[in-house]
Amino acid sequence: MGGRSRLVNRAILRTLSQHSSSSSSSPSTLPASGSGANAVREEVKSLGRAGGAILGSAVDESGARKAQWGAGWVFAAAGLVGMSGGAVGSLHTQAEEEPKASIVPEVARPASKPRVVFVLGGPGSGKGTQCAKIVDSYGFVHLSAGDLLRAEIKSGSPDGTMIQNMIKEGKIVPSSVTINLLKKAMAESNTDKFLIDGFPRNEENRADFEKVTGILPEFILFFDCPETELERRLLGRNEGRVDDNIETIRKRFKVFIESSLPVIDHYEKIGKARKIDATKSREEVFNAIDPLFRPFLETDLQRATEVLLKGIDSGDLSTYERFCDPGMTAFEPEASGHLVKGLDFHRFYFNKKVAGGNEAENFRQSTVTSPVVTLLDSNVGLVTYTRLVQDRSSSEVKAYNETRLWQRKKVNGQFEWKNVHFHRSLA
Numbered sequence: 471m472g473g474r475s476r477l478v479n480r481a482i483l484r485t486l487s488q489h490s491s492s493s494s495s496s497p498s499t500l501p502a503s504g505s506g507a508n509a510v511r512e513e514v515k516s517l518g519r520a521g522g523a524i525l526g527s528a529v530d531e532s533g534a535r536k537a538q539w540g541a542g543w544v545f546a547a548a549g550l551v552g553m554s555g556g557a558v559g560s561l562h563t564q565a566e567e568e569p570k571a572s573i574v575p576e577v578a579r580p581a582s583k584p585r586v587v588f589v590l591g592g593p594g595s596g597k598g599t600q601c602a603k604i605v606d607s608y609g610f611v612h613l614s615a616g617d618l619l620r621a622e623i624k625s626g627s628p629d630g631t632m633i634q635n636m637i638k639e640g641k642i643v644p645s646s647v648t649i650n651l652l653k654k655a656m657a658e659s660n661t662d663k664f665l666i667d668g669f670p671r672n673e674e675n676r677a678d679f680e681k682v683t684g685i686l687p688e689f690i691l692f693f694d695c696p697e698t699e700l701e702r703r704l705l706g707r708n709e710g711r712v713d714d715n716i717e718t719i720r721k722r723f724k725v726f727i728e729s730s731l732p733v734i735d736h737y738e739k740i741g742k743a744r745k746i747d748a749t750k751s752r753e754e755v756f757n758a759i760d761p762l763f764r765p766f767l768e769t770d771l772q773r774a775t776e777v778l779l780k781g782i783d784s785g786d787l788s789t790y791e792r793f794c795d796p797g798m799t800a801f802e803p804e805a806s807g808h809l810v811k812g813l814d815f816h817r818f819y820f821n822k823k824v825a826g827g828n829e830a831e832n833f834r835q836s837t838v839t840s841p842v843v844t845l846l847d848s849n850v851g852l853v854t855y856t857r858l859v860q861d862r863s864s865s866e867v868k869a870y871n872e873t874r875l876w877q878r879k880k881v882n883g884q885f886e887w888k889n890v891h892f893h894r895s896l897a
């Protein structure tokens with residue numbers, strides 16, 4: 471996601487393309503063994519030694535954005551990526567032992583592990599304004615530390631008076647109070663993507679959050695803006711806040727420089743700070759932020775595919791219907807060259823399985839190789855892979871090439887990826 475991993479991803483893609491016989495980055499031509507795979511393994515090992523996670527988008531030689539399926543892309547060359555028998559998204563190699571422990575592909579983490587982006591910047595730099603836009607486009611939950619503290623005052627909590635006094639003085643409320651509020655809000659939410667705005671504001675906030683939650687941010691957004699502009703915006707904000715007066719504003723600037731800038735420096739040093747010029751218009755600021763959030767969509771899309779395939783393997787019709795658009799079209803061998811529309815054709819196979827009864831006999835396992843996730847825009851994505859299907863009832867392993875076209879839709883106010891078309895053919 472960061473500059474470093476993007477460069478590393480480029481290197482991997484180059485290595486792969488050198489050993490690929492056709493197009494520059496065609497995953498279906500990845501070597502399964504031999505010198506190409508060895509070269510890739512070396513890349514993986516060196517990444518592991520450097521402690522780098524292989525994640526998110528990469529840019530291929532033609533400039534097209536591509537998502538790597540976690541380490542799957544690399545493991546697909548070195549081995550195989552398992553899609554069943556364990557947690558969804560767990561990776562295993564079957565060809566030979568790989569240095570798994572040293573490589574922690576972030577996309578392989580359990581879906582419940584929250585992905586957090588901290589949004590920092592001086593008071594009035596536009597954090598809240600941009601967070602609203604990110605929520606709207608990317609389905610994050612926005613948690614403003616300041617808003618949570620103000621709500622705590624209103625709720626009549628025993629800490630209310632202390633918090634009110636601190637805010638009036640532009641001082642930073644003790645971490646234990648703010649972190650408890652954040653933890654509670656995160657636990658009450660049913661998502662795993664959080665924008666945490668106005669936090670961590672000092673070293674104590676930062677270190678305590680890490681210690682208490684074990685969460686490191688994916689990255690931090692730093693809205694860079696000079697004091698004169700901040701002052702102008704805050705005096706014009708007009709939200710009736712007790713701290714938007716010239717006396718408190720000056721105190722907040724001082725606290726920001728003394729306590730918050732060192733936190734931003736910390737993230738800069740570990741390569742997690744993404745600095746944004748916040749003096750630009752709201753639209754220009756959003757355009758600068760927008761690409762940073764694309765990899766989250768790629769991860770979501772990959773996870774949706776993993777869950778869908780697991781649903782197919784286990785004969786779970788409700789999962790299948792949750793991820794498939796009712797008007798989905800498909801070309802698959804069972805349809806003998808015809809395009810089938812809707813879910814009835816596919817439902818037949820789920821019902822047949824249930825009717826067959828014997829779970830052990832019905833047991834199926836898919837292993838995905840050469841997965842590629844390509845985001846066409848923020849609401850349309852393409853997932854291609856080869857799927858090996860093992861079936862208890864037959865010793866034959868079937869291999870399919872599959873292409874799934876996904877569309878992101880808002881359902882009951884929440885973004886969901888829906889499979890709108892797939893093409894499956896015998897590999």
Ligand SMILES: Nc1ncnc2c1ncn2[C@@H]1O[C@H](COP(=O)(O)OP(=O)(O)O)[C@@H](O)[C@H]1O
Nearest residue numbers: 593594595596597598599703706707750751752
């Ligand atoms: N890019 C921008 N240009 C001009 N004004 C802005 C911009 N972004 C936000 N504002 C305005 O500045 C004020 C502060 O923005 P806000 O998002 O509340 O900042 P923060 O959450 O960082 O305190 C608001 O009145 C907002 O409408």
Ligand SMILES: Nc1ccn([C@@H]2O[C@H](COP(=O)(O)OP(=O)(O)O)[C@@H](O)[C@H]2O)c(=O)n1
Nearest residue numbers: 593594615616637640641642643668669671
């Ligand atoms: N992590 C935090 C965030 C806010 N706060 C308090 O809440 C005030 C308002 O913060 P905010 O994030 O809502 O607003 P801005 O100052 O960024 O405009 C701060 O000046 C602090 O007094 C805090 O103590 N600790």
